[in-house]
Amino acid sequence: MSASIPQILDGKALAQKIQLELKEKVATLESKIGRPPGLAVLMVGDNPASAVYVRNKERACQKVGIASLGKHFPGDATQAELAETIKELNQDDRVDGILVQLPLPEHLDSISLLHCIHPDKDADGLHQVNLGKLVRSESGLRSCTPAGVMRLLQEYHIPISGKKAVVIGRSILVGKPVALMLLEQNATVTMAHSRTENLGAVCREADILVAAVGKPEMITRDLVKPGAVVIDVGINRVEGKEGKSKLVGDVAFEEVAEIASYITPVPGGIGPMTVAMLLSNTVESYRQFNTPDVD
The missing domain is CATH 3.40.50.720 (NAD(P)-binding Rossmann-like Domain)
Structure with missing residues (x-):
């Protein structure tokens, strides 16, 4: 015997709702902070699926009022080049979130690159510090x-x-x-x-x-x-x-x-929820580290 018609969990609609909420939050914060939040997505090579994901993320950033500060590297980019770029982005005051678009070409070590990202700018929530906070039920980027x-x-x-x-x-x-x-x-x-x-x-x-x-x-x-x-x-x-x-x-x-x-x-x-949470993490980093009166 079959159950009644299931309810569809509409991630697309919820993601749009979250984006509208973030847009309002960014507009309020930007007037206090004096700059928009910034997200840097690093992409290496020409993986077609990755290119689509990156475009979607950049479009979503635009809708919310987040500056896209990403960089696109050729497929033969070296580990040292990427690590140096991440180091510069860690120190860049315009950047609140950094994301390395996976998968990377086989000659690159994605884990060590993810570890290069400062935990406070880890928009993807994959740094070992943030994963450790999850294990301990402490607040952090998820x-x-x-x-x-x-x-x-x-x-x-x-x-x-x-x-x-x-x-x-x-x-x-x-x-x-x-x-x-x-x-x-x-x-x-x-x-x-x-x-x-x-x-x-x-x-x-x-x-x-x-x-x-x-x-x-x-x-x-x-x-x-x-x-x-x-x-x-x-x-x-x-x-x-x-x-x-x-x-x-x-x-x-x-x-x-x-x-x-x-x-x-x-x-x-x-899928749409993943992008919404990426934007949410970026805005949360922006809020937390640029407004002195947060909890």
Whole structure:
């Protein structure tokens, strides 16, 4: 027996609402601080997907009133060049947030570059200091995609405390931080991954199921408990009809939507929320370190 029609968790609409709120906040702060907030996105090479993401981020910055201070490097840029640029941006008073667009070309070490970013300007929330603050439940800049997941759950008043949450995927970008954020909200959290035995049984226990594995439509109806809240973090480009590519998530949307109580679409779910949280982190850094009367 199928559940009633699920409610779509509309990340696109919420992201637009957040952008309007940030625009008002920036206008108020800019009159006191005397400059707009600044975000520097560093991109290396010509990865088409990365180019789209960077353009989207720059457009979103423009809407909110954040200055885009990014730099585009050729594909053969060296580790030393990038590290030096990050060092300069750390000391640049116009810059409140720094982001290295991943993935980087194979000859570059992304982890050491992320560590070069000052924790207070870590717009992506991936520096070990900020991840450590998350582990300790201390305030700090949070990883954008997991923070977007939590903000979307909050917007739709979805109860988390006491619920069973299963996170599929254990990356430092999404899986681990979103598990910690759910735990912080008193969920009972299970992390599943490629080595999990009897994955179906684990997933079917979930009141809240977060899919972050990067495998197109891996989560099928038989892996989902009827009435579960399903959060699809995956963005996979696959070939559709007539050879045209299309975006799909990690969840087989049509069939899972028949039994879920809430579900995120792809596109239009977590993707826009990630960008909204990036802008939010940048504005928060701008506010915190430029207004002396903050809490």
